[in-house]
Amino acid sequence: MENDEVVIDLRVLMWEILRKWHIILVVCVIFAIASGMFGMHKNKTQSVEVSPEDLYEQLKPAEIVKVNNLVAIQKRIDEKSEYEKNSIYMSLNAYDVDVARTDFILSKNPDNKYIRQMYITYMFEGGLYNDIIKEYPDDISLENLSELIRIMISDKKVNVNEDSEENYYKGNDLNRFISVKILGKDKKQCQELQSLVIKNVKQYEKNIQRKYDNHSIEEAVSSVYKAVDTDISYSKNTYDSQMYSLYNEYQSLYNALSDTQISLFDELLSEEKESEPGEEPAGEKTEPVQPASGGISLKYIIVGILAGGFLSVVVIVIITMFNGKIFVQRQITDRGMARVFGTFGRNKNNIASIVLGDIGTDKTSQLDIIVAKVNVYCKKNEVNELVIIDNCMTETGKSRMKNVIDTIQKSGINCKKVTLSEGDSKYTELCDKNNIVVIEELGKGTLKALEYMFTQLKDLESKVCGVICVQ
Numbered sequence: 001m002e003n004d005e006v007v008i009d010l011r012v013l014m015w016e017i018l019r020k021w022h023i024i025l026v027v028c029v030i031f032a033i034a035s036g037m038f039g040m041h042k043n044k045t046q047s048v049e050v051s052p053e054d055l056y057e058q059l060k061p062a063e064i065v066k067v068n069n070l071v072a073i074q075k076r077i078d079e080k081s082e083y084e085k086n087s088i089y090m091s092l093n094a095y096d097v098d099v100a101r102t103d104f105i106l107s108k109n110p111d112n113k114y115i116r117q118m119y120i121t122y123m124f125e126g127g128l129y130n131d132i133i134k135e136y137p138d139d140i141s142l143e144n145l146s147e148l149i150r151i152m153i154s155d156k157k158v159n160v161n162e163d164s165e166e167n168y169y170k171g172n173d174l175n176r177f178i179s180v181k182i183l184g185k186d187k188k189q190c191q192e193l194q195s196l197v198i199k200n201v202k203q204y205e206k207n208i209q210r211k212y213d214n215h216s217i218e219e220a221v222s223s224v225y226k227a228v229d230t231d232i233s234y235s236k237n238t239y240d241s242q243m244y245s246l247y248n249e250y251q252s253l254y255n256a257l258s259d260t261q262i263s264l265f266d267e268l269l270s271e272e273k274e275s276e277p278g279e280e281p282a283g284e285k286t287e288p289v290q291p292a293s294g295g296i297s298l299k300y301i302i303v304g305i306l307a308g309g310f311l312s313v314v315v316i317v318i319i320t321m322f323n324g325k326i327f328v329q330r331q332i333t334d335r336g337m338a339r340v341f342g343t344f345g346r347n348k349n350n351i352a353s354i355v356l357g358d359i360g361t362d363k364t365s366q367l368d369i370i371v372a373k374v375n376v377y378c379k380k381n382e383v384n385e386l387v388i389i390d391n392c393m394t395e396t397g398k399s400r401m402k403n404v405i406d407t408i409q410k411s412g413i414n415c416k417k418v419t420l421s422e423g424d425s426k427y428t429e430l431c432d433k434n435n436i437v438v439i440e441e442l443g444k445g446t447l448k449a450l451e452y453m454f455t456q457l458k459d460l461e462s463k464v465c466g467v468i469c470v471q
Contacts, residue, residue, distance in 0.1 A: 017316050027312035028305045035304025039297035055264040067261050070253045071268045077246050084239060088140070088185050089147035094232035097183055100190040101152075102197060103220040104178040112176055115208060115215060119178055122204050123197075124151050131200045132193070148189075149197060152179035183229065190224040339377070342370040343442065343469040345400045370468060371407050374437070377465060378413055385414040387430070389438045391449075392470065397441035400470040404439060427456040434463035442471050 017024075056064065084090050104119070106112050122128055129145045136145075180197060184190035198219055205217050257265065344367050378384070386408070392401045405415045418433075420426040430436065436457065440450060450467065457464050 017313055020316055023316070024309055024312045028308040031308025031311075032301045032304040035300045035307070036297070039300030055260060055267065058260050059264065063258070063261055064264070066253060066257065067265050067268065070250065070257070070265055071272070073246055073250045073253065074269060075272065077243070077250065080239070080243060080246070083143075086141070086144070087147070088144050089183065089232065090236065090239065092183060092185065092229070092232050094230070094236065095228050096226055097229045097232065098185070098187050098190045098224050099227040099229070100182040100184070100194045100224045101222040102180045102182065102194055104180070104201060105218045105220065106176045106178075107214070107216040107218075108176070109212060109215055111212060111215075115212060116176075116178060118208060119201070119204070119217075120151065123149075123178070123180070123201065127204075128197065128200055131203075132196045135196055135199075136192070148183045148193060150181050150183075152181050183232075184224075187224045194221065194224075339466040341373045341377075341437075341466045341468045343471060344370055344404060345396075345471040367403065367407055370404070371411050374408055374466070374468075375411055375413065381465075383413070383435050383465065385416060385435065386465065387433045387436045388415050388417045389430075389436060389453075390417055390419045391438055391453075392441040394441060397470050401439045401441075404468055404470065427453070427460060427462075430457060430462050431460040432462075436462060436464045438464065438467045440467055440469050442469050 059067070106115060106119075109115060124146075126142075129142050129149070132149075133140065133142060133145060182190055182193050182197065184193060198221065201217070201219070205215075208215055208217075254262075254265075374386075378386070388405055390398075390401060392398045405417060409415050415437075418430065421429070438450070438453065454464060
């Protein structure tokens with residue numbers, strides 16, 4: 001039964017690939033250059049100037065709506081980011097914040113329900129904040145100030161007497177109190193804001209007294225103290241959740257845009273940033289969109305290197321497997337078949353070169369070194385005569401085979417050359433012979449032919465000493 005399979009050790013295959021590193025390197029460089037040039041060409045194609053009007057013409061109304069939605073989301077993200085960046089309130093530590101409290105107490109008056117509402121309107125709907133900003137020494141926005149000065153509301157009545165409900169509607173109970181909580185980035189800021197709140201509320205009291213001359217207001221002031229403010233923690237958590245949701249929505253919409261939509265999106269954002277109050281509307285500008293210039297892209301170079309390396313390795317493996325030209329000593333000796341004494345000669349066709357010899361290189365050995373290995377083997381195993389199988393087909397191979405045989409015989413070892421006949425029974429004539437040396441001519445199918453030969457000789461119980469290859 002013929003053995004038509006060629007078994008190649010994976011480690012041997014790997015070494016064969018590594019031996020051809022220069023080929024792999026050249027292919028990688030070629031692919032990297034080609035891929036880099038392709039990337040430059042693609043970037044240059046995308047760098048053609050396109051006006052906003054052309055972009056609008058290339059898109060359908062539904063596609064333009066998607067771009068506008070993404071612009072709106074980006075504006076919301078920018079606004080929230082800017083607010084978080086400049087907000088004193090968002091920078092406070094919710095578990096260690098400076099707090100000052102001021103309670104304003106209205107004098108008893110049947111009209112306190114209305115008077116109290118006038119104070120609340122002034123204090124917490126802009127009037128007080130604007131007055132404080134005019135006098136506050138540091139730069140602070142109205143929005144930030146409204147977060148630092150806040151009204152404290154309690155749903156529970158402080159009085160529990162029988163006439164509490166009646167007093168409430170008479171203006172003798174809760175309508176007499178306005179509690180204000182003041183936050184600050186430090187103790188100094190709390191004290192400054194508290195002083196300005198009291199000062200401006202007392203000034204506003206004069207306006208109230210023009211209508212209610214029997215009205216007055218007193219304040220109960222606390223010193224600055226450290227406290228935990230759950231409202232700050234809640235605001236920060238809400239901010240984080242909203243930003244996370246906006247970023248996810250932004251990414252989802254952006255990933256679905258085409259290149260044309262992205263170009264329009266970038267142009268609209270650019271116009272939004274450039275437009276300022278009092279300037280001409282951004283929509284009237286007709287400046288062209290200028291995408292990124294076509295430079296060398298590292299991404300394309302890396303892809304080219306990987307593609308070149310992969311393809312070159314695949315080609316080397318395929319050629320190696322189909323040519324059967326990996327042939328090392330252990331592939332034979334591991335099967336207990338023969339030893340490789342070496343290879344003699346040099347073929348100009350490098351594809352026919354193979355890995356041979358005890359040192360595992362593809363360098364050819366000098367003939368005297370090969371004969372020396374044969375002599376050492378013969379003396380060690382007490383062999384005086386060798387049976388030489390002539391397996392060379394070309395004139396060059398036969399000539400070098402003759403040189404090998406002559407040199408071995410000159411060293412004192414008799415050689416008997418045998419030419420195998422054709423057909424499946426050609427090895428039967430060797431069944432009574434031992435100490436066989438095969439002289440094989442390298443070329444396509446060398447490994448396959450040798451393995452088949454060794455298998456047949458082993459089945460015939462013939463002892464094979466080794467192999468000498470010629471090129």
